[in-house]
Amino acid sequence: MKQSKPRQLLSTKINAGLKAAVAAAIERHRKLGESIAVWEDGKVVILTADRIPPISPEK
Template structure:
């Protein structure tokens, strides 16, 4: 596998993982389940109502880890 193929594969895997995370977070929000995230060097638990709704234009995962 050449370098360009590896880069393409990496991008596909990264996109798939980000989408899977976003879906799992959204399922928790919809089911009323809390999630725990890493924020400012600490583990923080968000109640379902504190979880932002999935935005179809941006990544859910990036908004939680900023």
């Protein structure tokens, strides 16, 4: 049980880092005019840069 808290803290940091990296990559694609592929309703959908919503900074 002693390792539960440090592992939980580490996984929280990892999840936050991955979320920030994905948001940065999506925003970069939007700014450069590049498309991205997303999964919607069981299908792959290509979003053109003009259809990618801007990432709003979290407060």
